[in-house]
Amino acid sequence: MRSERTVMLVAACMAAFLTGCGRSDVPPEPQRPVLTRKVGLGGDVAGIGYTGEVRSRYETPLAFRVPGKITERLVNVGDTVKAGDVLARLDPVDARLALASAQSQADLAAAELRRYRDLRAKNFVSQSALDAKETAYATAIAQADIAKNQSAYTVLRADKAGVIDQVSGEVGQVVAAGQAVMRHSRLDTPEVAIAVPESRVAELRVGQLATIRLWADGQAGYRGHVRELAAVADVSTRTYAARVTIDNPDGRFRLGMTARVEFANTPARNASAPQLIPLGALFQHEGKPAVWVVGADQTVSLRPVVVQSYGESEVLVADGVKPEDRIVIAGVHKLTSGEKIRAIDAQASP
Template identity: 30%
Template sequence: MQKTTYFLISFCRLVLLVLLTLVGVALLFGCSSSSGEEPQEASVPRRVNVVIQEIVPQEIRDVVLLPGSAEPWLSVDLAAETAGRVEKLSVREGDHVRVGQVIAQIDVTALGAGMARARSAFELFEDQLRRRERLFLEQIIHEEELDQIRSEKVQAREALRQAEIEYDRGLLRAPSPGRVNTKLVEVGEFVDRGQVVIELVNIDKIKVQVQVPEMDVRFLEVGQPVLVMVDAFQGQEFQGVIDFIAFRGDPATKTFRTQVVMDNPEGKIRPGMIARVLFLRRTIPDALAIPLPSLIDRGGERLVYVEEDGLARARQVEIGVIERDRIQIINGLHPGDRLIVAGHREVDEGTAVVVR
């Protein structure tokens, strides 16, 4: 009896131990499973803040910007008209001069002496002619003697005229108003006839020479206004006008020399400065134009995004002319479309958007 009771107690203990072991294993695996898994949350669609601009027809200008070089309105190399010593220079570099102003004297002392001798000789023949005419009237001399003195007076007058011309050639005068850009000789130097003494420039107006491609020159005409930008004056625009278009193009470059003239009353634009000229080829009155930064280039495809019912929609577009920060859209957009102009690089087709 005691053995049976002992056996039952041992069996119950064994069963209890097995049950406890199984419960422990179950609890262990349950905790491991729950600790390795995060709680699932509901998926929330991504929404991007955007700014839109409604597409409306507007005017856009088809323009071309071409480089050029500024030149003086007038540039004159004043050369000596007679050989001799430079006796006087009346100007310095940078001086303003007026038309007809004497700026240099060359050998005028000797030329002046020659002119004085010629004038004295002419006056002598004038006096002799008057006396001979009285003698002829009194029939004291023959007509042949009177004719001879008349001929000598004519020769003296011509000699005086030549002497005055030579003297005037020694006075170097400004042919136009302007500034002395370069002085090439000094007082006391001997110069030959034809030697350049002074370089004179007029910059009250400036010429800009531009080489215009043959595909663009057909849009231009003399008298057409243009805008000129000078690299030395960033952010400033100057008004100009087309003054000349070459009738014959450069066979090597297929360009046509086009001259633009602009006022320069303050003289701040100087010859040699780099300029850029904005030529108007044509005006498109009802173009669909968008901000240039809103255009996206992906692998050669040009895309924009529009907002439709709270979603971003991609549109493939065909572009036209560019005017500064605007670009014409030929195909792909329509009036009234809501173009995404900010946030467009953060969206894809179908992205939910919030219009700000």
Template identity: 40%
Template sequence: MRSRPHAAARRAVPALTRLSPLLLSIGLLVACGRDAAPAEAARPVLVTHPTASSHTATAFAGEVHAREESPLSFRVGGKLIERQVDVGDHVRQGEVIAVLDPGDLQAQTRAAQAQLAAAEAELGRARSDQSRFAKLADDQLVSRSTLDAQDAAAKAAQGQANAARANLEVARNQAAYSQLRAPRDGVIATRSVEAGQVVAAGQTAFTLAADGVREIAFALPEGMVATVKPGQPVQVESWSRSGQRWNGRIREISPAADPASRTYAARASVEAPADALELGQSARVYLPTNGNGSLSVPMAAVQRSNGGNAVYVIDARTSTVKLQPVQTGAFGEDRVPVKSGLSADDWVVAAGGHLLRAGQKVQPVDRDNRPVAVTAAATATATR
């Protein structure tokens, strides 16, 4: 009976012997999996060289205006009975655009005509008396003083007639002023009156944008007004024609800042075709940045670091990126001038820097997703 356990043990030993290599292999595989971490794949990054900052420009939003914009108003007051134009209508010089009720003005004209007729009749009588008294004075039938008095009466009558004639001319002018006419060819930019409204003399009824040169009205911030001068070249781009720019120049800058926005109103004349810019359109004014030999990088390349600006630069020796502090100038529309911290030979990460970290392995590519060979010589200045 005691020999049976020993026999069972002898049968179990070969089975354990066969399982031991398998268990050992599994243990080794588990140990290797714990010790070996997968290698990090290089992240593709778009790279570029810094370019001369003369290619940068500060952009300002503006609006298309006419060089000459005239507020139109009646020279007399009255009730508006007819409005013949609306905003956007093109008018010719001398064209009637609105009419006031002329009833009172025509009555004043008739009254002035009657006064002139009475004054001319009185003048005729005074001249007849003057002629008769002159003959009587020659015959010494009246005194010299009487003749002088008659001469004075004739001159007074002449003055009254002249005054009545002038009053009639004024009344006729007033009656003509009941019609508001366009002073020149142009487009009605604004309208602030309507038929049936009583308007006062001098009250703005319309604004006429004269045909001819178009300008861009925009605002300059306080920090730039000292460096921008009239006559400085600019470029203008319409929002409706993106990518097409025309040359222009700063024509005027307001000497006083707007009390609300603290900006300075400015206007830039544009050398554009007559039909290229429409009144009221939005436009951009590009003011070239004076680079003074500095460089510029894409705006997307600039990162915030330790309260300042920095860019990721490729280290060719290790194929990794390092965060390079830089001193930047005023941001342009899509580029930023770099005053110090970079060299023209540096390879800069142009986009996606917010997804990187210092020391991360990268694969530089161009805009066509082709690998870029970054040499150590090209990045030697990045460490300066």
């Protein structure tokens, strides 16, 4: 009897303990802060942007006008040159021999012409014979002048001030006439070379205004305009090359720098038109693209989308989202369907 009371007492204590544990409140997990944005804002309002490279408008391949062996190269990549500076030389021996031969022929033709003029004055030769010697002399002089020019062509000089941004000829190399051995770029005409995808090329036109920012100095903005837009896509990248001229460049621009080109706002798209969303908002679900849509109760749900084209940092969606839909644009791989979040507006965040 006593043992039964002991067992009942122990059971009552355990029940009371368990009841007390059940009454302890477990605090709910805090809602995850997630960066979001409404479709139709951000990329569409800020305009279209492309990353490009600062290049010179005038990039000239330099070559010798005669064939020969390079015996001297006086510049390297990055060297600044002035008009008339000697850049490289060919072996001049053959050119000098050709000039000496042509000059000897010219001297011989001059002596023949003087002799025939004296004979003609004495009426010992006909006028036609003298005319032939006149023609031979003129031909010999022309050949001597050509040989003289070709001898000068063994020295490669800079036509204008600029910088050597590419070298492809080395000492000892035998080059053909017209074969490029280096490239010269002017420093006073910088512009930005960009590649435009075929889904965006219809939105650009020659003369369109743009804002240019250097990645090395993103605070300063420069005005520019589209100078050139290719009519045919590149065969390998399937993009259209464009050149954007910098209206008022300063010393910050150096050839080869990376720059961001942003164009003016595009007209607002309607609900059925393709929408531009950040690349980071795209999520792969069962091998197909999708986005996380934020509901009115701050819960997220996965919605499949149809991608029309991919850009460098943005995606053009043909179907699946419409203006004013709020989507998650960062941390998409950490969410689960039905999860309640704390949406942070990307436009409002600093």
